[in-house]
Amino acid sequence: MKQAMPVNEQQLGPNLTFYDLHPPATDMLEEVTRSLTAPRPHLHPKYFYDEAGSRLFDAITTTEEYYPTRTEAALLARYSSEIQAQLGHANTIAEPGAGSCQKVRLLLERWSPERYMPLEISRDCLLQSTRQLSRDFPEVQIDAVCADYCQALSLPADNLPGGRVVFFPGSTIGNFDPAERSAFLRGLHHLAGPGGALLIGADLQKEASRLNAAYNDAQGLTAAFNLNALHHLNNALGCQFDVNNMRHVAFYNETAQRIEMHLECLCDQELHLGHHQITLKGGTRIHTENSYKFTVEGFTRELMDAGFRPRGCWTDSDDLFSLHLASTD
Known part of the structure; x- marks a missing residue:
């Protein structure tokens, strides 16, 4: 080459x-701190993917609701x-x-x-x-x-x-x-x-109903995949997310023509990010992914x-x- x-x-x-x-290695702590303290808190989708997240995504692709993987494979x-x-x-x-x-x-x-x-x-x-x-x-x-x-x-x-x-x-x-x-x-x-x-x-x-179903499967695998980003950060950075008080939210934004995935705080969350401590108020949504x-x-x-x-x-x-x-x- x-x-x-x-x-x-x-x-x-x-x-x-x-x-x-x-x-180049990224400073995970700095990146996550900057993302979560932004005016609109967000996380990069890469944080879905530790070992557990990869297994969950593989499982998602086999669900009845999630059509892209099998449809593309059939086309190929x-x-x-x-x-x-x-x-x-x-x-x-x-x-x-x-x-x-x-x-x-x-x-x-x-x-x-x-x-x-x-x-x-x-x-x-x-x-x-x-x-x-x-x-x-x-x-x-x-x-x-x-x-x-x-x-x-x-x-x-x-x-x-x-x-x-x-x-x-x-x-x-x-x-x-x-x-x-x-x-x-x-x-x-x-x-x-x-x-x-x-x-x-x-x-x-x-149709929005088909898209919403694909990202809210009945088995809850997409929800677990989304929430796994927080488990990943807890394990890697000791953030102390209370994952049981976070909710998966995914919906089709027809104006932007994209699925949006978020994680919603069901109560106030006190997070530890290195020497910093931040509060996410109940009702705050962390934007985790778009899929146009x-x-x-x-x-x-x-x-x-x-x-x-x-x-x-x-x-x-x-x-x-x-x-x-x-x-x-």
């Missing part, structure tokens, strides 16, 4: 190379050959925020690329998932890159012909506010490089504004979810 920034390289197997870009299974025909041969698949590298498996099986480049900030997660992947796909060269999004999107282009196919599934793009989303899409354009492409999932607008919903036409315009040329879009029969393919030139 051509690389212009400081990097440690390790050969971990015949087809597995690990590149550590040393993603049904249309992967058609998408490949639009692309031609994919030399390299790059996946920012690859996590467990599960969704890309179908593309590795059906497209047989020369190279797969997962980009992930969690070193342990990246090492665990790619070691297994390298055994399952011995003909694919895996270049595992430990980096944050900023570093990942600044990577120089490969020397291979055809650029990279950037794979960004799961409607994660909906977690970005519009200005952030515009900048992020431009970063994906840079990551794909000349002659490259983007295959991206986007959740579609639909799109139209095919609207998201296509956003791709074009970021410099992409639309090549195709695939949706399910109920128009719940969309897969978009776009090229960089």
Whole structure:
């Protein structure tokens, strides 16, 4: 991998190379203190994801109400050959925020690329998932890159012909506010490089009742996932959230066209953040996540504004979810 920034390289197997870009550590205490003392208290969605949070999210994706994961998987299974025909041969698949590298498996099986480049900030997660992947796909060269999004999107282009196919599934793009989303899409354009492409999932607008149900499942898994951010902070920072007196709130904001997730204080909360002590009054809501919903036409315009040329879009029969393919030139 051509690389212009400081990097440690390790050969971990015949087809597995690990590149550590040393993603910058954030001061968790400072960040959380600043977020919770803001005029509108909020937390970054990354705090959902400790070990328990990851298990809860995996469970959420299997619930009857949560349609995005299974709908996108069905679209990929049904249309992967058609998408490949639009692309031609994919030399390299790059996946920012690859996590467990599960969704890309179908593309590795059906497209047989020369190279797969997962980009992930969690070193342990990246090492665990790619070691297994390298055994399952011995003909694919895996270049595992430990980096944050900023570093990942600044990577120089490969020397291979055809650029990279950037794979960004799961409607994660909906977690970005519009200005952030515009900048992020431009970063994906840079990551794909000349002659490259983007295959991206986007959740579609639909009736509010369907969306509200997806984020308020009957088993209470999404509520537990949201509340787990507080357990995570209690364990990591000793914040002393009284989690039993916090309530999961999720609703579709039709004006903003997004699901909002909040945590509401049911009583006053005295929090300990290092040497600081802050009070959150009963009724205060901590904003934990947005999930924007799109139209095919609207998201296509956003791709074009970021410099992409639309090549195709695939949706399910109920128009719940969309897969978009776009090229960089």
